[in-house]
Amino acid sequence: xxxxxxxxIEIVVDTPEAPACEDASETTAGEVCEAPQxxxxxxxxxxxxxxxxxxREKLEAVEVEAREQYEAERERLLRTAAEAxxxxxxxxAETARKLQYANEALLEGLIPVLDSLEAAxxxxxEKVNVDDTNTEFATFSEGVQLVQKQxxxxxxxxxxxxxxxxxxxxxxxxHQAILAVPSDEVAEGKVVEEYQRGYQxxxxxxxxxxxxxSQGTAAVEEPVPETDDSETHET
Numbered sequence: 001x002x003x004x005x006x007x008x009i010e011i012v013v014d015t016p017e018a019p020a021c022e023d024a025s026e027t028t029a030g031e032v033c034e035a036p037q038x039x040x041x042x043x044x045x046x047x048x049x050x051x052x053x054x055x056r057e058k059l060e061a062v063e064v065e066a067r068e069q070y071e072a073e074r075e076r077l078l079r080t081a082a083e084a085x086x087x088x089x090x091x092x093a094e095t096a097r098k099l100q101y102a103n104e105a106l107l108e109g110l111i112p113v114l115d116s117l118e119a120a121x122x123x124x125x126e127k128v129n130v131d132d133t134n135t136e137f138a139t140f141s142e143g144v145q146l147v148q149k150q151x152x153x154x155x156x157x158x159x160x161x162x163x164x165x166x167x168x169x170x171x172x173x174x175h176q177a178i179l180a181v182p183s184d185e186v187a188e189g190k191v192v193e194e195y196q197r198g199y200q201x202x203x204x205x206x207x208x209x210x211x212x213x214s215q216g217t218a219a220v221e222e223p224v225p226e227t228d229d230s231e232t233h234e235t
Contacts (some may be wrong), residue, residue, distance in 0.1 A: 008140070045107070054110055076131070103158055104204075104206070105202055106153060107158060107159075107160045107206070108206050110155065110160075110208075111199055111207060114197075114199070115197075117144060117148045117151070118146065118148065118197065121144050121148065125141055159200065159201050160199055161200060162197050162198070162199055163198035163205070163208070165191045165197070165211050166193070166194055166200070167186075167191060168190065169189055169190060169191075170190070170191060170211070173208075174208055174209065175191065175198070175209050175210075175211045176209065176211065177212070178195055178211070178212065179212045180212070180214070180215050181212060181213075181214065181215060182214070182216065182218035183215070183216065183217070188215055188216030189213065189214065189216075190213070191214075192211075192212045192213065193212040194212075195210040195211060196209065
């Protein structure tokens, strides 16, 4: 009987190899890297919602900051525009005021001329009243009155006007009281007589009118009844 040789059979069993570590330096002998966890749909959706929430918060913060900057800049521009408008109005008002009173010195210098014309008219009128047969005085008086009227009309175009006084209530801003007299015809505080005419340029008084002011009706003293001396001596 022939000899039978035994042939050894090697059985190899495949076992799953552990995943290689990305960084071998971080592992030691006998350690096996853990396999990465599998990302599920729920995990991805949760991460997406987190990112969306963070993005919305950042976007809202940016919007709030931008809105605050816009409002601050808008307020600054509105303030600047208002200040510029106020400055423009003040400049226009100041320019108009200067133009309105630019001829003040010239017009004020013409007031004595008006006084002279008024004095001449009064003087001629007195002579006409004394000698009404002399027509030359009347003609001259009419001529002077015409010149006075023309001059007053011309000055009125530039804002110079006489201050009304007779019969008006005394106004210390426009009138200068030189005398106060009792009057049965004129109420108390009213102007009875104008001693010197005043003038104003627009709303500015250049010269106040010198006037006489009424004190009203004079108080009547009641007579003291006389006593009979004979009665006082009777006992």
